[in-house]
Amino acid sequence: MIGPDFEAVLATAAAGDEQAFGRLWHDLQPRLLRYFMVASPAAAEDLASETWLGVIRGLHRFQGNEPAFRAWVFTIARHEVLDWRRRAARRATEDLPANGLSEQAAPDDPAADALEGLSTRAALAEVATLPPDQAEAIVLRVVAGLDVQRVAELMGKRPGTVRVLTHRGLRRLAERLGTAAPVRGAV
């Protein structure tokens, strides 16, 4: 979060100021990468670049506060994901899973890792094992930091649906992590 400075930072960044833009980038780039790590891990870096291109090109037109800005950036990000998946689907030679991290190296024992401080990457990999809608809803809520209403708009679903998706996702994570280490001492 940039906070009270946001309005000024946005206006200066929109005018091409690199330092101000750098603050926006610094705040959102890790979140974007983490979102892509769940949504389209094979292309996370590229999709982040494409998203920033869209942001840069639309920056002077954007109006709104910081939560609205985040929602706007992640709207662009989500379009990049959908676009990328469409293109990937047309590439016959490549066959990338839509929810790819589940097929990448999963943590050996996520529950055990949790005790020692789970790495961000392993945590995202765990989230990515959820059904795609659940994973996306959780990441948009947690990592992007968007509220239910904005996530609903972004995903084109009703707020109640988003609530159900996140609820089920959390529950499923609890089941998975619980099964992975049924015997547990003090946490």
Added chain:
Amino acid sequence: MTAMGPDDASPPDMRRFSTPGADPLALDEDTVERLLTGDLQPHQAPAGYAEVAALLAATVAPPRPEELAGQAAALAELRAVTRAPAVSARARRTRRRSRRQRVGLAVVAVAAALASGGAAAAAGGHLPGPVREVARNILVSVGGGEPGTSVAPPALLGARPGTTAAAPSGPGPTGLAGPASGSAPTRAAGAPDTAASETERLCRAYLAAQDKATARKLRAASFKQLADTAGGADKVLAYCQELLPDEAKSKEGKQKTPPDDHGQGQGQGQGGPPTTGGDHGRTGSPSTRTSR
């Protein structure tokens, strides 16, 4: 039907959502919200959710250096866009498509040139490889024989007089689906004949020429192959339009009378110079995409 998995909105699940207590992992809405917003530390989380709270906390851990490695590239993009709005990301992204369209235009030119006989010489000598391929295939079918016959001078054929230049024996089983657009980059690089790109080429020439007199000649022979792929002569148009939506759409706008006076008779109206496709796409060989 037991198709409903644990993720479906079955009534028991909804009940569980609203009545915690019956289920050790039950969550109320407020707890969900507090978990999602990081308001619950692992040790504060309800039974069974400590690991979940820790996992969610890990997803919003402070950025690692590698996550912030691309800032210079992003700033470079900012500079580029701020200073030269014309060189937009969209232009870069559509580069591939405009290249495809340009090749398509060249095909139109070849078709028109063939139809008007003498004009062929004008087009000879500087055709890109893929177009030469198409020209060859069209010649094979239109002329009913090999290149090097009187239909066109050898220059058009990339100086390969006497080669048999038979069209590839037929489209493969993967005619319609994915490979069409995916094969664009390799084809643009002047490379090989896959069955799919062959079909695409035939389609391109077909779309370029169809509803003109030239098309009748084209349809007659070479496009029998295409008709076989499409599942019948009457299905070729729809098939090609689906395979190459861009060409199908942009066709109307691209029909121009060539500036020269070589052409005569049928087909003349179709040939635009191949350069009208926009040359900005041709020059940038290495991608100027930001570093990864």
